[in-house]
Amino acid sequence: MTEHEAMRRALELAALWPGGGPNPRVGCVLLAPDGAVLAEGHHRGAGTTHAEVDALQRAVAAHGAGAARGATAVVTLEPCNHHGRTGPCVEALLDAGVTRVVYGQQDPNPSAAGGSARLRAAGVDVVGGMLAAEARSLNPTWTRAVGLGRPVVTWKLAGSLDGRSAAADGTSRWISGRSARTDAHRLRAAVDAVMVGTGTVAVDDPDLTVRHVPLDGPPPERVVVGLRDLPAASRLARAAAQGERVHHVRTHDPHAALEALWYLEHRHVLLEGGPTLAAAFWRAGLVDEVVAYVAPVLLGLGTPAVGDLGIGTVADAARLDLLDVTVLPVAEQGGVQDPTDTTTVRLTLRPRKES
Amino acid sequence: MTEHEAMRRALELAALWPGGGPNPRVGCVLLAPDGAVLAEGHHRGAGTTHAEVDALQRAVAAHGAGAARGATAVVTLEPCNHHGRTGPCVEALLDAGVTRVVYGQQDPNPSAAGGSARLRAAGVDVVGGMLAAEARSLNPTWTRAVGLGRPVVTWKLAGSLDGRSAAADGTSRWISGRSARTDAHRLRAAVDAVMVGTGTVAVDDPDLTVRHVPLDGPPPERVVVGLRDLPAASRLARAAAQGERVHHVRTHDPHAALEALWYLEHRHVLLEGGPTLAAAFWRAGLVDEVVAYVAPVLLGLGTPAVGDLGIGTVADAARLDLLDVTVLPVAEQGGVQDPTDTTTVRLTLRPRKES
Numbered sequence: 001m002t003e004h005e006a007m008r009r010a011l012e013l014a015a016l017w018p019g020g021g022p023n024p025r026v027g028c029v030l031l032a033p034d035g036a037v038l039a040e041g042h043h044r045g046a047g048t049t050h051a052e053v054d055a056l057q058r059a060v061a062a063h064g065a066g067a068a069r070g071a072t073a074v075v076t077l078e079p080c081n082h083h084g085r086t087g088p089c090v091e092a093l094l095d096a097g098v099t100r101v102v103y104g105q106q107d108p109n110p111s112a113a114g115g116s117a118r119l120r121a122a123g124v125d126v127v128g129g130m131l132a133a134e135a136r137s138l139n140p141t142w143t144r145a146v147g148l149g150r151p152v153v154t155w156k157l158a159g160s161l162d163g164r165s166a167a168a169d170g171t172s173r174w175i176s177g178r179s180a181r182t183d184a185h186r187l188r189a190a191v192d193a194v195m196v197g198t199g200t201v202a203v204d205d206p207d208l209t210v211r212h213v214p215l216d217g218p219p220p221e222r223v224v225v226g227l228r229d230l231p232a233a234s235r236l237a238r239a240a241a242q243g244e245r246v247h248h249v250r251t252h253d254p255h256a257a258l259e260a261l262w263y264l265e266h267r268h269v270l271l272e273g274g275p276t277l278a279a280a281f282w283r284a285g286l287v288d289e290v291v292a293y294v295a296p297v298l299l300g301l302g303t304p305a306v307g308d309l310g311i312g313t314v315a316d317a318a319r320l321d322l323l324d325v326t327v328l329p330v331a332e333q334g335g336v337q338d339p340t341d342t343t344t345v346r347l348t349l350r351p352r353k354e355s
Numbered sequence: 356m357t358e359h360e361a362m363r364r365a366l367e368l369a370a371l372w373p374g375g376g377p378n379p380r381v382g383c384v385l386l387a388p389d390g391a392v393l394a395e396g397h398h399r400g401a402g403t404t405h406a407e408v409d410a411l412q413r414a415v416a417a418h419g420a421g422a423a424r425g426a427t428a429v430v431t432l433e434p435c436n437h438h439g440r441t442g443p444c445v446e447a448l449l450d451a452g453v454t455r456v457v458y459g460q461q462d463p464n465p466s467a468a469g470g471s472a473r474l475r476a477a478g479v480d481v482v483g484g485m486l487a488a489e490a491r492s493l494n495p496t497w498t499r500a501v502g503l504g505r506p507v508v509t510w511k512l513a514g515s516l517d518g519r520s521a522a523a524d525g526t527s528r529w530i531s532g533r534s535a536r537t538d539a540h541r542l543r544a545a546v547d548a549v550m551v552g553t554g555t556v557a558v559d560d561p562d563l564t565v566r567h568v569p570l571d572g573p574p575p576e577r578v579v580v581g582l583r584d585l586p587a588a589s590r591l592a593r594a595a596a597q598g599e600r601v602h603h604v605r606t607h608d609p610h611a612a613l614e615a616l617w618y619l620e621h622r623h624v625l626l627e628g629g630p631t632l633a634a635a636f637w638r639a640g641l642v643d644e645v646v647a648y649v650a651p652v653l654l655g656l657g658t659p660a661v662g663d664l665g666i667g668t669v670a671d672a673a674r675l676d677l678l679d680v681t682v683l684p685v686a687e688q689g690g691v692q693d694p695t696d697t698t699t700v701r702l703t704l705r706p707r708k709e710s
Binding site: 157159160161162163164166167168169171172173174175279282292294296297298299300301302304305306307308309310311312313314315316317318319320321322325327342343345347349 | 512514515516517518519521522523524526527528529530634637647649651652653654655656657659660661662663664665666667668669670671672673674675676677680682697698700702704
């Protein structure tokens with residue numbers, strides 16, 4: 001197998017784990033000097049062995065001690081050089097006698113970087129950047145978060161065509177259609193934490209669980225941001241009283257809230273509101289993506305879906321780039337559309353960088 | 356040529372005129388008893404001859420007086436039986452000695468109906484409904500307006516993702532992207548009248564002309580609804596002072612406004628706002644279609660794009676069926692996107708009938 005073929009295989013191996021949480025998806029193939037595959041490995045989530053160590057262990061199990069001596073490690077991400085829950089991969093590679101390392105994506109993590117320099121200093125032949133774009137696309141959100149040094153924030157926005165999240169009397173069930181509600185659970189299932197403000201707990205009493213969709217890993221952590229206590233009768237307070245994990249970050253400062261979530265090893269946070277909390281994140285420049293569910297419904301009056309963003313004039317309007325538009329259809333039963341349901345238009349957007 | 360082939364040809368002839376205004380698009384083919392085509396005709400707009408008369412005149416011009424004696428008229432719409440600007444077609448057909456009439460769509464106009472009964476009473480063989488769906492689709496808005504006995508109303512709605520039509524300081528240029536603004540001119544070009552309230556004249560000072568797109572017929576009439584006088588310095592007041600046609604309907608009652616436009620022979624009206632006038636039309640049940648331009652822009656505060664629709668609770672929300680979603684792209688020059696422009700999402704919707 002060529003090194004290029006081995007990298008393609010390592011990309012496949014990396015994709016076997018669905019990803020999420022503090023660690024990226026990584027795959028590794030160990031090649032003998034004659035190009036034979038000694039072993040394959042990949043990462044399987046926080047606290048489990050890294051891909052390189054996984055492959056080294058399998059090589060020893062299959063071929064005996066010293067199996068990787070003189071081998072080439074082909075790995076989708078630059079081997080790490082830091083002590084986390086597991087030892088640094090560079091030490092494991094050196095200990096095993098690997099003499100050549102080919103990697104895809106350079107490690108964007110400042111605390112993990114230096115892996116290739118350390119390997120080169122020890123006399124290992126190192127080549128980086130092979131199929132790097134494919135390797136990065138395995139972990140777009142992780143790469144972004146690590147580069148930012150904070151969790152990536154996706155803001156979920158839902159409302160009527162005229163920008164209302166509730167009618168004049170405060171009722172809001174349901175503005176969006178059923179498939180949009182299911183889609184919002186899919187969003188939750190894809191992140192590490194779901195975040196609301198204390199005001200939303202008081203008004204909407206959400207439970208922030210994932211329903212209607214499968215979960216590949218642990219459910220996202222439920223996070224409340226704000227200084228107020230949660231009402232004792234709220235779903236989240238009752239869940240916490242029953243020993244379920246609900247994280248209350250007692251701050252009004254979006255930066256402080258994200259720092260707390262970062263140290264909880266969350267790399268992707270879904271901001272579900274309310275408008276005050278979301279506006280605070282927006283004004284702080286801490287929104288990386290917006291998913292907006294626009295229902296073909298008019299309310300006229302009602303609660304604005306978006307709060308004060310500190311924008312006074314149209315020249316300062318917050319402009320976003322539209323990445324995707326999807327129509328979420330009306331639910332059908334036996335080929336008949338439910339007349340009480342509605343389509344919903346989902347827009348995925350990214351805030352434009354300040355010029 | 357068979358009668359079916361003649362009807363296909365009549366549909367083609369009808370489509371030669373782009374349509375609009377008080378009259379439908381109609382085509383006619385006159386067949387001799389042996390199936391030879393004696394003449395073709397079609398309508399070309401208000402005040403010009405109807406399709407049947409056009410064909411009869413051409414038959415005489417080509418073949419001499421009496422050419423249509425014993426002929427079959429194949430016509431996309433049931434021949435009219437009323438005296439408008441031109442005489443009733445049934446009399447012209449009878450005078451010419453036509454002995455058989457095959458038509459597509461039945462005339463939905465109560466004052467024009469009775470054409471086939473009158474022909475039958477005179478001994479003419481009449482067949483209706485051939486390719487009727489195709490015939491109706493030539494004139495969907497006209498058919499709808501004539502059925503309703505009032506102009507069809509399309510409400511143009513434009514705003515930010517959070518439902519604002521202007522920022523906190525009242526500025527609104529530009530929320531939508533350039534291609535959306537051009538598209539809005541295309542909407543104007545397709546209707547008989549463009550309507551705003553006196554409040555919009557005072558605040559936005561529109562001129563309501565069609566720009567940036569070709570006009571197939573006369574420009575739409577410019578209509579202002581409301582009791583207030585137009586500010587003398589407003590574009591519309593100055594246009595009127597220069598002799599241009601600007602119709603001021605001095606009423607607050609949407610029904611009365613549409614009645615006035617109906618007697619001006621307008622069949623399709625574009626309602627461009629403001630929110631108060633639009634809400635009055637909505638509450639009166641007089642909105643037939645909504646075209647919403649949603650810009651990927653957030654404003655937070657600002658002028659709501661939609662006024663009070665009289666909706667207090669979400670169960671009474673105004674639900675619409677989504678007919679189309681189109682992304683109007685960013686303007687490009689030499690393959691480079693203009694960084695100051697924005698995409699806009701256009702939603703075309705139809706209010707759901709009350710259940």
